[in-house]
Amino acid sequence: MNLAIARTRANVLSLKTRRRWDRLAIHLILLAGALVMVTPFLWMVTLSLKPVELTYQPPHLLPTRFEFSNYTRAWEAAPFARYYLNSIVMTGGIVVSQVFFSSLAAYAFARLRFPGRDLLFLVFLGTMMVPFHVILIPSYLIINRLGWVDSYAALIVPRMVSAFGIFLLRQYYQGIPQELDEAAMIDGLGRLGIWWRIIVPLSAPGLATLGIFAFMFGWNDFLWPLVVTNDPDMRTVQLGLAMFQGRYGTQWTVLMAGTVTATLPTLAVFLLGQRWFIQSIAQTGVKG
Amino acid sequence: MKRTFFLLSIIALLLAIPGLPSGFDVRSALAQEPIKLTFWNYWDGKNGETIQALVDRYNAEHPDxxxxxxxxxxxxxxxxxxxxxxGGDAPDLAAADMVWMPYLANSGALVPLNSFIEAAGVDLADFYPALLAVNTYGDQIYGLPVSTNNLELFINQDLFEAAGLDPNTPPTTWEELADYAARCANPAQGVVGMELFTQPGEGLTWQFQVYLWQAGGEFLTDDLTQAAFNSDAGRRALQFWLDLIDSGAYTISDWGLFGQGQACMVMDGSWMVGIWADTAPFKWTTAKMPYPADGQPATNMGGEHIFIMAKDEAKQQAAWDFIQWFTSTEVQLEWDQATGFMPVRDSVATNEAYRAWLNETEPRLLPFVEMQQYAHNRPPVEQYAELSDVFSAMLERALYGQMSVEDALSAAEAAVNSLLR
Incomplete structure (x- = not known):
C-alpha cells in the first residue's frame, strides 16, 4: 500500500512538473510569435526616426538616432489634415451605420420568424464569398451614375451594411436567452422596444467587436476610396500615404513616419476595445 | 424610447448622405467661363512642384x-x-509612364494628335524617334514625350581609389568593364565590382536589354511579332553577365548595393543622380555605359508621355494648346533644368545654355544627356509586362547556373513567342 501511495505521489509530482514545462513551452512559442508580429512594427518606428542617408545602413531594430523631422515632413508633404478629416468622417459613418443596421438585421434573423428567413440569411452569408474585386467596377459604375464620385456618400453608403456584421451579431443574439424577450413582451414591449431595451444593452461586447472590425476596415481601406475619389480634397489617409511611393524612388523614412501616425488610431481603438473584443470572439467562435 | 430610436435613425441617415452632389453650379450659368481642363500625372517631390509652377504660369498667361x-x-x-x-469621367489630359502607352493607345480612349500636330506645324523630327515610336500605332500619333531618362554607369570613387583605380578614366569597353570590376571587387568586405540586376522582373529585363542592344541584338523583330533575342548578340550579352559572376566581379544579391556603398559600379537611371546627390554617403561620379569594342552605344529609357482624353472638341483644342506649350523647346529647357529629366528634343540636348548649365550645376548628368540619342525604346506591345516577366525568369535560371545560356534563351524565346501569338 505504501508503494501505491508513493507511486501516486510521484505521478502527481511528475504531472506538476510536466504542467510547468508545458506552460514554459507554450510561453516560449507565444513569445516567439509575439516577436514575429512586433518586429515589423518596431522596424517601422525605427525607420521613421532615421535620417534619409541611413535608410539602407545596417538595420538596427531599435532606433539609434531620432530624426523627428520625418514626422513634420510627412505631415507637410500633402494636406494630411484634410485627409484625416475625410478618413474620420468616412470611418465614423461606416462604424455607426454598420453597427446600427447589422444589429437590426441580426435581431430579425435571430428572433423573428418569417418565411424564407434562413434562405435569406444564407444569401447574405453567400455575399461574403464574392471577392470585392469582382464587384468593384459595377459598384463604381453605379456610384458614377448617381453622380456621387468625390462625395462622402460614395465613401460611406455602399458600406453601410455588412454581411459579416449581421452574421457576427446574429450568432451573438442567439446566445441571449429567449425568455428575456418573452418576459419583456408580456410587460408590453414591442419588437423594437425589445431590441433597444433588452438586446442592445446585453450585446455591448458584440457591438463593440463589430465596431472595431468596421473601424479597421474603414480606416485601412484603400481600393474603394481610390476608385471613387478624383478630387485631391476627398482623399483619405491611406491614399495620402501611397503618394510617398513615387515612380523615381520611395521616401521610406517619411512614408514610415506617416504610417506610424496613421496606425495610432487603430491601435487606440483596439486597445480600448480589446476586453470586449476577446470576450465576444471567445463566445461566438468567429475567426477574425 | 421611441424618440431615441427615431433620433438614432435620423442620425444614421444624415451621416449617410451629407455628400450628395449639389447638382447645380451657379458659375456655369455665366458666360465667358474659362475652359477647365483636368490634368493627371504622377510627378511628385521636385518634379511635382515644377509642374505645378508651370501650370500656374500657363493659367496666368491664358485667362481663357x-x-x-x-x-x-x-x-x-x-x-x-x-x-x-x-466610367466616362476620364481627365482631359494626362501624362503617364511610356511603357503604358501601347495599352492606353489600344484602349481607344486617347485622341489622335495628327491633325493638331499638322495644324500647329510642330516639327516632329526634333523629337527622338525612339520616343515617338511608343506613341505611334499605324498612322496615328496618340501622345508626345515630355520627360525621359536613361541608364548609364555610376562609379563609387571611394571604392575605385581604394582599389587603385582612377575614377577619371572610367572603363569604355566591356573588356575594360570586366577588368575594372574584377579588380575592384572585394568579397571579404562584401563589395562587388559591377552590380547587376538579377531578380526576375522588369528590372532585370530592361537592364539586360542595354547589353543586348550594345552587342548589336534586338529584343523583338521589327514587326513586333516574334522574339529576336535568341541570337549571337543575345548569347554574347548573357555570357558577359555570367563571366562577371564567374570572375567574382559580381555576387548574386538583392539590388541596391551601390546606394549602400557596396558596389564599385552600377548601371542605373539618370533620376538617381538627384537622389544620390542628396543621400549617398560616399563620393561618386558617372560615365557613359561601356559597350563592346565591336558593338555600338545603346541605352534603355523611361519617362512620361502626355496625351488627350477629352471628348469635347473645345477641350481637345485647349488641351492640345497646353501640350504644344509644354513640349516646346523653351518650356522643355526650363522643365529639364528644374527636374533633371533628360531632353526629349534634340534642340534641347544641343542647346548651348543648357549644356553650360549642366557643366556648372551637375556635370554628372552629361553622360546621360549625350547618350539619350542612342536610347532604345522597349517594344511597344500590349503584352510587354508579361513578356518581361517570362524573359527575366528564364534569364535568372541561367544566372544561377540551372540552365545553359543557349537553353535559357531558347526557352525564353519559346515563351515570349507563345505570348505574342
Whole structure:
C-alpha cells in the first residue's frame, strides 16, 4: 500500500512538473510569435526616426538616432489634415451605420420568424464569398451614375451594411436567452422596444467587436476610396500615404513616419476595445 | 424610447448622405467661363512642384483656360485611368509612364494628335524617334514625350581609389568593364565590382536589354511579332553577365548595393543622380555605359508621355494648346533644368545654355544627356509586362547556373513567342 501511495505521489509530482514545462513551452512559442508580429512594427518606428542617408545602413531594430523631422515632413508633404478629416468622417459613418443596421438585421434573423428567413440569411452569408474585386467596377459604375464620385456618400453608403456584421451579431443574439424577450413582451414591449431595451444593452461586447472590425476596415481601406475619389480634397489617409511611393524612388523614412501616425488610431481603438473584443470572439467562435 | 430610436435613425441617415452632389453650379450659368481642363500625372517631390509652377504660369498667361494639375500616385494612375475610361469621367489630359502607352493607345480612349500636330506645324523630327515610336500605332500619333531618362554607369570613387583605380578614366569597353570590376571587387568586405540586376522582373529585363542592344541584338523583330533575342548578340550579352559572376566581379544579391556603398559600379537611371546627390554617403561620379569594342552605344529609357482624353472638341483644342506649350523647346529647357529629366528634343540636348548649365550645376548628368540619342525604346506591345516577366525568369535560371545560356534563351524565346501569338 505504501508503494501505491508513493507511486501516486510521484505521478502527481511528475504531472506538476510536466504542467510547468508545458506552460514554459507554450510561453516560449507565444513569445516567439509575439516577436514575429512586433518586429515589423518596431522596424517601422525605427525607420521613421532615421535620417534619409541611413535608410539602407545596417538595420538596427531599435532606433539609434531620432530624426523627428520625418514626422513634420510627412505631415507637410500633402494636406494630411484634410485627409484625416475625410478618413474620420468616412470611418465614423461606416462604424455607426454598420453597427446600427447589422444589429437590426441580426435581431430579425435571430428572433423573428418569417418565411424564407434562413434562405435569406444564407444569401447574405453567400455575399461574403464574392471577392470585392469582382464587384468593384459595377459598384463604381453605379456610384458614377448617381453622380456621387468625390462625395462622402460614395465613401460611406455602399458600406453601410455588412454581411459579416449581421452574421457576427446574429450568432451573438442567439446566445441571449429567449425568455428575456418573452418576459419583456408580456410587460408590453414591442419588437423594437425589445431590441433597444433588452438586446442592445446585453450585446455591448458584440457591438463593440463589430465596431472595431468596421473601424479597421474603414480606416485601412484603400481600393474603394481610390476608385471613387478624383478630387485631391476627398482623399483619405491611406491614399495620402501611397503618394510617398513615387515612380523615381520611395521616401521610406517619411512614408514610415506617416504610417506610424496613421496606425495610432487603430491601435487606440483596439486597445480600448480589446476586453470586449476577446470576450465576444471567445463566445461566438468567429475567426477574425 | 421611441424618440431615441427615431433620433438614432435620423442620425444614421444624415451621416449617410451629407455628400450628395449639389447638382447645380451657379458659375456655369455665366458666360465667358474659362475652359477647365483636368490634368493627371504622377510627378511628385521636385518634379511635382515644377509642374505645378508651370501650370500656374500657363493659367496666368491664358485667362481663357484653367488647367487643374492633379497628382495621382504612380502605383494608382494606371488603374484609375482604366476605371475613369469605363466610367466616362476620364481627365482631359494626362501624362503617364511610356511603357503604358501601347495599352492606353489600344484602349481607344486617347485622341489622335495628327491633325493638331499638322495644324500647329510642330516639327516632329526634333523629337527622338525612339520616343515617338511608343506613341505611334499605324498612322496615328496618340501622345508626345515630355520627360525621359536613361541608364548609364555610376562609379563609387571611394571604392575605385581604394582599389587603385582612377575614377577619371572610367572603363569604355566591356573588356575594360570586366577588368575594372574584377579588380575592384572585394568579397571579404562584401563589395562587388559591377552590380547587376538579377531578380526576375522588369528590372532585370530592361537592364539586360542595354547589353543586348550594345552587342548589336534586338529584343523583338521589327514587326513586333516574334522574339529576336535568341541570337549571337543575345548569347554574347548573357555570357558577359555570367563571366562577371564567374570572375567574382559580381555576387548574386538583392539590388541596391551601390546606394549602400557596396558596389564599385552600377548601371542605373539618370533620376538617381538627384537622389544620390542628396543621400549617398560616399563620393561618386558617372560615365557613359561601356559597350563592346565591336558593338555600338545603346541605352534603355523611361519617362512620361502626355496625351488627350477629352471628348469635347473645345477641350481637345485647349488641351492640345497646353501640350504644344509644354513640349516646346523653351518650356522643355526650363522643365529639364528644374527636374533633371533628360531632353526629349534634340534642340534641347544641343542647346548651348543648357549644356553650360549642366557643366556648372551637375556635370554628372552629361553622360546621360549625350547618350539619350542612342536610347532604345522597349517594344511597344500590349503584352510587354508579361513578356518581361517570362524573359527575366528564364534569364535568372541561367544566372544561377540551372540552365545553359543557349537553353535559357531558347526557352525564353519559346515563351515570349507563345505570348505574342
Amino acid at each position: 483656360v484653367e488647367v487643374e494639375n492633379v497628382f495621382v500616385g504612380w502605383g494608382e494612375l494606371l488603374p484609375k485611368l482604366q476605371l475613369a475610361v469605363v
